[in-house]
Amino acid sequence: xxxxxxxxxxxxxxxxxxxxxxxxxxxxxxxxxxxxxxxxxxxxxxxxxxxxxxxxxxxxxxxxxxxxxxxxxxxxxxxxxxxxxxxxxxxxxxxxxxxxxxxxxxxxxxxxxxxxxxxxxxxxxxxxxxxxxxxxxxxxxxxxxxxxxxxxxxxxxx
Numbered sequence: 001x002x003x004x005x006x007x008x009x010x011x012x013x014x015x016x017x018x019x020x021x022x023x024x025x026x027x028x029x030x031x032x033x034x035x036x037x038x039x040x041x042x043x044x045x046x047x048x049x050x051x052x053x054x055x056x057x058x059x060x061x062x063x064x065x066x067x068x069x070x071x072x073x074x075x076x077x078x079x080x081x082x083x084x085x086x087x088x089x090x091x092x093x094x095x096x097x098x099x100x101x102x103x104x105x106x107x108x109x110x111x112x113x114x115x116x117x118x119x120x121x122x123x124x125x126x127x128x129x130x131x132x133x134x135x136x137x138x139x140x141x142x143x144x145x146x147x148x149x150x151x152x153x154x155x156x157x158x
Contacts, residue, residue, distance in 0.1 A: 044064075
């Protein structure tokens with residue numbers, strides 16, 4: 001939350017409230033979102049010195065950081081509590097089916113094919129028995145543990 005003095009808020013609220021009313025009166029979400037995006041972009045543009053010739057990276061960095069933190073604050077204070085409300089009302093994802101089931105692990109054959117494709121794309125030779133031919137013993141040693149695991153999963157001799 002951007003904590004500012006209570007005395008500074010009325011001046012800002014006097015500008016923001018009529019702007020929010022105008023954006024809310026814009027029509028459906030599509031019209032409102034377009035105008036909101038324009039408003040935020042235009043404000044950031046002006047704060048960063050566009051139009052005045054006083055553009056500075058430090059200012060752009062500060063404005064970008066403030067926009068990012070405002071988004072975080074929006075999610076934490078407005079969106080997340082709304083999501084929690086809806087979960088309480090309708091149940092969480094997967095509850096209608098008894099919870100979220102863990103996905104099936106990939107098969108050993110699928111893992112071996114993925115690994116072989118990875119190696120072939122790099123120009124290395126992969127044999128059916130899980131052997132790997134690369135240039136130099138250092139590379140071969142680096143990939144041996146992965147090849148051993150994949151070979152065992154695929155039921156091939158290590």
